[in-house]
Structures are given as C-alpha cells and as structure tokens.
Amino acid sequence: MTITADGSTSPGQRTPLYRVLGDEGFRIFFPLAALHLALWPVLWTLVNGNDLPLARTMPAGLWHAQEMLIGSFGAALIGFMTTAVPEWTDTIRLQQGRLFVLAAVWGGARLVGLLGADLLTPLAALLDAVWLGVLVVYLLGLSWRKRTTRLLGFAGWIAAMLLAMLAMRYAFWRSDIALAQMMARIITLVWCGVLGLALARITVPVTNHVLDPSLQTTPYRPHPGRLNLGPGLAAVAIAGELAGLSPAVSGFLWIAAGAAFMDRVSEAFIGREMWRAEIMALSGASAMTGAGLMMVGASRLGLPLAESTGVHVVTMGGLGLGIMSVFSIAGLMHTGQNLPIGRMAKAALLLVIIGLLLRIAPDLDWFMPPGRAHELSSVVWAAAFLLWLKAYAPAISDRSTIGAVAC
Template sequence: MPASLSATVSDEGFRLFFPLAAVYAAIFPLLWVLALGFDLPLAHTVPPMIWHAHEMLVGAFGAALIGFLTTAVPEWTDTPPLRGWPLWGLAGLWSAGRVVGALGWDGLSAIGALADLAWMLALFGYLLHLSIRRRTDRLLAFLFWLGVLIACLVMARGAFLTADIDRAAMAVHLIGYAFLGLLGIALARIAVPVTNLVLDPTETSSPFRPHPGRLNLAPGLVAVAIAGQFAGLSPSVTGYLLMAAGAAFMDRVAEAFIGREVARAEILMLAGSSALAGTGLMMAGASALGAPWAEVTGLHVALMGGLGLGVFAVFCIAGQLHTGRPLGLSLPVRMGALALTASVALRILPDLGVSLRGPLHSAAALTWSGAFLIWTAAYWPAVTAPTIAAVRPPRTEEVGPVTSQR
C-alpha cells in the first residue's frame, strides 16, 4: 500500500474499518454458503453454524463498531481522532480474530478469543479515558453496552473452549442482542442530526425534535431482555421481554414521518433498520410463546435486517458527510439497500413455510454480499481521497435534543 494511501485510510476510523467490515460482510457469507456448503474446514468441536453467527456479529459488525466509535466519539467529545498506528493496531487484533473465525479453527480458538477480547477492551478503555478526560457522561451508554458485549463474548468463547454447545449458542444470541442495544443508542444519536440536515440543509435551524422518551427506550428494554436471559427466566417471560423491546424499536419508526422528505433514502434506511430490528425481536419473542417458527428466524430479521441495514445506512451517511460531501445517495447505493432488504426476505421465507423455486439461501447470500460490495465500490474512491473541506458533518452537540442523550 503506498504511503499516502496508508496515511489516508488510517486518518479516521471509518476510512479503515468500514471497508474492512463491508468486505468481510460480503465475502464470508459467499464462502459459507456457496464455497463451503454451510461448513467450515477446521470446525470440529463448535458447530459451523455457531461460528458463522459469531463471525457475522463479532467479525463484520465488530469492525463496523470500531469504525463508528473511533469516528463519532472524537466529535462528541471534541478531541482529536485516533490516527495511524492505534487504528492499525486495532485492525491487526480484529484481523487475527478473523483468521481463526473464518475457518472455524477450533485449535486456535483461544488465540482468536484473546484477539477479539483485546480490541473490545481497547475500545472500552478509549471511551472510558475520554469520558474521564472530558468529564462527560455522554459516552456512558456506549460504555455500558460495550461492557455487556465483552461479557457476552467471554461467555461465548469460554463455552467454545469447553465444548458447551448449548451455552455457546445462547451466548452468541446474547452477543446479537448486545449489538441491537448498541444499534438502538446509535440510531438515537444519528437520526436526529441527519433528519435535521434533510429538513434544513443550511443547518441554521433544528426543525426536528424527537420525543425524549424514545431516545433510550429500545436499548433499555433490550437490556432488560438480556438480564432476563442471564437470570434464567422462563421462555414465556423472556419471550414477552423480547416482544416489548421489539415494540420499542417499532415506536422509533414513527420519527421518520416528517412529511414528503420521508422518501429520502437516508430516512428510509434509518427507519427501516428500526422496523426490521423491532419485527425480528417480536418474532423471536413470539417463537418462545409458541409461534410456528424458530427463534433464529426472528434473529435473522433483527440482525441481518435491522442491524445489517442500520450498519449499511451508517456506512452511506458517513461516506457522504465525513468525506466532505452533502447527503444524497446514488442509484447503485439505493439499489444496494434494497438488495440487502431482499436478502432478509429470501433467507426467512423457507423458515415461514413459503416454497419458492431455486436455492433461496444462495440467493440470500448473493444479494446480501452484493449490497456491501456495491457500497465498497461506490465509496472506496471517496474513502481513499482527502476530505473535501467545503462540507463538514453535522455535529451532534449542535442539535438540541441530542445533547440530552446522557
């Protein structure tokens, strides 16, 4: 990699980690479904299906989380962003975990676990350091959810090492719920300034002011559902808790009804993320109450759909604003968002008893991977080019309601 390109992609977290996340999110499902036939070559103790879920969450979405926090947190705290070797160090730890996880390498599971735990702890320490240094409580919600994620990862990888498959499966599900909690607080931070920028591109006013009660309701109820799982509550009780968390995500969809601007792709993607996360959680909860589908069906809707579309939306919005470009997504990128949504439908239709011709799992993998490859192709030139100074991203502290999210 030329020195100038290396310096550019490590100048800000999103430039390095969003492409890593997008490429891994695109390539791993193709290998899993098309090349390996739902198997991993070195997975002998832990079932490949559990490794697959772990890699999509900790691998693909984990890189997205690193990129998001190392880009957004410096803005929220008015501090210089991480650059250069700190970002490359995080990337090295993340990559070490993927070498193990992408192959389901049981023999090196401990090394992969230590690598993933190291980057999570480093990220936690970074946020904690800035919270103390800036004497702010604005990062406490992210610190809480990072702590939950770390606890779930420790539980999962410990179960991997002891071959406790039932515990491993439950822990990986909890990792997914932890990411949904992070999604909930991220959407609360992102949707307000983006909606105001759509309504008033001049940034001279803040016409959109959401109800304060919606800001932390969804992640709060996800936390209650996780606590119920840890406490060993009955399936029916945890089912109702998941349905409540899903309803809170659905409540956030109402914020998208801002007039004709609701048709903007950025607004639709953010609202669609909440809608799919909420639908999936309610489906997972209904499964525990006797609905005729498995919990994993609802989890695919919540994680592939809600979390996946939310990550895609953040990629697109950051790809515009943090490279000095105004909002407004190209047709290929909008088609990528539709392809991602279609992949969720293709994945769950067989679980719901809908019989269609053709290999639906392969079609789901292709459409999902295609969406992230489209993003990579569309934004790689901007990510690897210096930021245009004429346009800057909206600062969340400049948008009234967001400052209350503590």
C-alpha cells in the same frame, strides 16, 4: 501533495494510500467490515457448503453467528466509534498506527473464524478481547477527560459485548453448545442496545439536515422518552436470559423490547420528506429490529416459527440496514459531500432487504430460492456491501478528502 494542518492539500510529496486510510477510523474499518460482510458468508455457503475445514465440535452455524456478530459488525463498530466519538467530544481522533494495530488484532481473530479452528479459540478470544477492551478504555477515558456521561451508555454496552464474547468463546472451548447458543442470543440483544443508542445519536442530525439543508434551524426534536427505551428493554431481556426465565416470560420481554424499537419508527413521520432514503433506512433499521425481536418472543409463546428466523430479521434486517445507513451517510459527510445518498447506495440498501427476504423465505414457507441452502441470499447480501464499497471507495481513498467534513 502534502496535507496541511487544516486538512487542505498543497503541492509536494504524494501522500501514500495507507496514510489516507489511516487518517480516520471509517476509512479503514468501513471497507473491512463491508468486505467481511460480503465475502465470509459467500465462502461459507458457496465454497465450503455451510461447513468449516477445521471445525470439530461446534456447529458451523454457531461459528457463522459469532463471526457476523463479533467480526463483521465489530469492524463497523470500531469504525463508527473512532469516527463519531471524536466529533461528539471535539477531541483528536485515533489515527495511523493505532488504527492499523486495531485492524491487525481484529483481522487475526477473523482468520480463526474463517477456518473454524476450534483449537485456536483461546487466541481468537484474546484478540477480540483486546480491541473490545481498547474501545471501552477509550470511551471511559474520554468521558473522564471531558467530564461527560454521554459516552457511558456505549461504554457499558461494549463492555457487555466483551463479557458475552468471552463467555461464548469459553463455550466454544468447552464444546458447550447450549451456552454458546445462549451467548449468541445475548450478543444479539447487546447489539440491539448499541443500535438503539447509535440511532438516537444519528437520526436527529440527519432528520434536521433533510428538513433544513442549510442547517440554520433544527425543526426536529425527538421525544426524550424514546431515546433509551429500546436499549433499556433490551437490557431487561438480557437479564431474563441470564436468569433462565421460562420461554413464555422471556418471550414477553423480547416482545416488549421489539415494541420499543417499533415505537421509534413513528419519529420518521416528518411529512413528505419521510420518503427520503436516509429517513426510510434509519427508520427501517428500527422497524426490522423491532419486528425480529417480536418474532423471537412470539416463537417462545407458541407461534410455529423458528427463533432463528426472528434473529435473522434482527441481524440481517435491523443491523444490516443500520450499518449500511451509517456507511452511506457517514461516508458522505466525512468526505466533504452532502446528502442525499446516491443511487448506488440506495440500491445497496434495497439489496440488504432482498437478501434478508431470500434468507427467511424458506422458514416462512413463502418459496424456496434456487440452489443450495442460503446460497442466493448470501450472494445478494454480498452484492449489497460490494456495491457500497464500489460507490464509496473512490472518495474514501481520495487524498483530497482528508479533513473534509460536509456542512
């Protein structure tokens, strides 16, 4: 078959799979992100025993943090930006060669992270700087062309991620563990800013779709004060980290940012439809992010709790649920299907939560999962994203879904 200008198919030459995957950002980067999220932690815990073959000076835990924050979540970010932004701005999307070049650049840095190759840190920094810089330029260029300020928030947060990533790579190169740890915390807060903006853009149309599947009305209207409160207070918390404020003061800033995300959860109270998986997952992402941020703040105020526990609630819970929600919802809408999400996607969302609980259970003295440290958690976490991939790979790779968008 061949693809016509309007996205329909006609008899003729069979479209190669790579042409299908290169048609839109989500088709290549969502599966890449899912595979990286699933396989890299398993390789670290089950194969390498929480060690890395070429790491010499930096702890494996920091390599793990960097690869999750910049690597796994980064692929999801590329897929989301290159898919959603053209839809928001009614512009031609990036396709084919440009997407594959971005994928190759992203993937090159991930190989360095898989090995923990300290000596290749400058190369990895350059590769990550390229794809992050491309996203910033892409967003700023569209903002200028369309005379809109709606993309500037994302551009600003991704630019902040670029700077923080370079600082973290510099810390790796200089074997500065304290600086690397601070940059990991800052990148986590940057991701909270990105997540807050993304949820503000995603939650409204999804909620309206749930309330009125015909899309004839828009009964849901978000409170305007909540749209940027979470990202704004995350920025204040970042400023506190950079200023070197005392643990108590910075702890209150983390708690304030967490409270802003918890406040967003109230937007899910839309009647009995709130129990729909789509609504629960999006509000759960806000709830987990808020809870994790407040746990970090409480730890700094003296609660006998490791900061890393709160950070994992933010990353595995908040970002994990948020990313899985985007994968599941956008994966339907951009392949011509409609809500609700299917059973396998719902199971994947549940596995994300179970994986998080298994990860933090020893920290909270709930119980000790069997096996070596974090093995079971990594396996369950991997199962979540592999299950999503199994459910969505047929539609993503289906040539007949090119150009299909659900109504």
